[in-house]
Amino acid sequence: xxxxxxxxxxxxxxxxxxxxxxxxxxxxxxxxGGMFILYASYRFMYPDNFKVAAMRLDTLIxxxxxxxxxxxxxxxxxxxxxxxxNQKTFSLYLLGFTVVAGGAFLVxxxxxxSAKIHHGIYPKGPEMANLSDGESVFYGLYxxxxxxxxxxxxxxxxxxxxxxxxxxxxKQTGDNCQKLENAGxxxxxxxxxxxxxxxxxxxxx
Amino acid sequence: MSDNTNTHTHxxxxxxxxxxxxxxxxxxTTITVALAGFNLASLTVVVAMAIAVIKSLxxxxxxxxxxxxxxxxxxxxxxxxxIFLTMIxxxxxxxxxxxxxx
Numbered sequence: 309x310x311x312x313x314x315x316x317x318x319x320x321x322x323x324x325x326x327x328x329x330x331x332x333x334x335x336x337x338x339x340x341g342g343m344f345i346l347y348a349s350y351r352f353m354y355p356d357n358f359k360v361a362a363m364r365l366d367t368l369i370x371x372x373x374x375x376x377x378x379x380x381x382x383x384x385x386x387x388x389x390x391x392x393x394n395q396k397t398f399s400l401y402l403l404g405f406t407v408v409a410g411g412a413f414l415v416x417x418x419x420x421x422s423a424k425i426h427h428g429i430y431p432k433g434p435e436m437a438n439l440s441d442g443e444s445v446f447y448g449l450y451x452x453x454x455x456x457x458x459x460x461x462x463x464x465x466x467x468x469x470x471x472x473x474x475x476x477x478x479k480q481t482g483d484n485c486q487k488l489e490n491a492g493x494x495x496x497x498x499x500x501x502x503x504x505x506x507x508x509x510x511x512x513x
Numbered sequence: 514m515s516d517n518t519n520t521h522t523h524x525x526x527x528x529x530x531x532x533x534x535x536x537x538x539x540x541x542t543t544i545t546v547a548l549a550g551f552n553l554a555s556l557t558v559v560v561a562m563a564i565a566v567i568k569s570l571x572x573x574x575x576x577x578x579x580x581x582x583x584x585x586x587x588x589x590x591x592x593x594x595x596i597f598l599t600m601i602x603x604x605x606x607x608x609x610x611x612x613x614x615x
Contacts (some may be wrong), residue, residue, distance in 0.1 A: 316599065323583075326551055326582075327585070327586070327589070328588070330586060330589060336591045337593065337597060340592070341597050341600070341601075344601075345517075345600065345604050348601070348605070349604065349608055350602065351610040352609075352611075352612045353612055362573070362611070364570060367546065371542065371546050372601050374542050375542065378535060378538045378539060378554045379535065380574065381535075381576050382531060382532065382534075382535040384576075385531050385575075385576045386528055386531055386532075389526075389527070389528060389531070421584070442592070455612070460550065465525060487541075489578075492577070492578055494578070496572050496573070496576045496577045497577075499572060499576075500573070503565050503568045503569055503572070504562075504565050505568070506542075506545075507549070507561035507562070507564070507565055508561075511545060511549035511554070511557075511561055512549075512557070513549055513559065
């Protein structure tokens, strides 16, 4: 009897796991939230300088990256649905697409930053000295906020790649996929942060 | 069997709904980019933020499944957002006092 009970008892609490993930996401919200408040304060102080500085960001790259992230979020949620329907291979393909889209986002970001650095716009860079206070604050916030966001993309991609290994090895299945769900929650949060970063940095006119 | 391992009793939406939500998100992105070309003066930020809020509501409710989550999660998220919004509103009171809008 006691032996049977021990076998039948699965130590798993999906609801608790999800709640833990959400609690972590709240701390992420406050981390980025503090920066958004900082951004708002400086934009209040230097509204005109922010407009001038934002003109030099490439709206097209920003828009392409937005679409990439939205699509990668879609494929994560589709992958969870696929796994629930026991379509393991399809689920892995969808997650593979997410990884490719996330990677493409980072490549775009690399070229974007490279172009700015090439023009001497970086902390203590030659062009920075010619800029007004507001513009240099704008670029400071731009590097910190998009940089921290890119760091989250890297972590999210690693998280998803781990989940792909788990699915391939049968450790995450249609009946047992809370870890994959949590990876999805993280990825969607990173997507939401970008939804706010994009208009605030690229679309001021 | 513990109740906790049996949380997925509700129906899960199919692929179609998610693709529809994604289309909506892409559409809203197009609208924000297009609107940025117009001069809406001080309304520009408000409109852009309103669209961003709608987009994040779509992501949380559908992609993050909050819509079908139990009430505990909804209350949790609501309280967290309420605290965050209070911080933002209080900061803005201070900012508008120091730097009146033109």
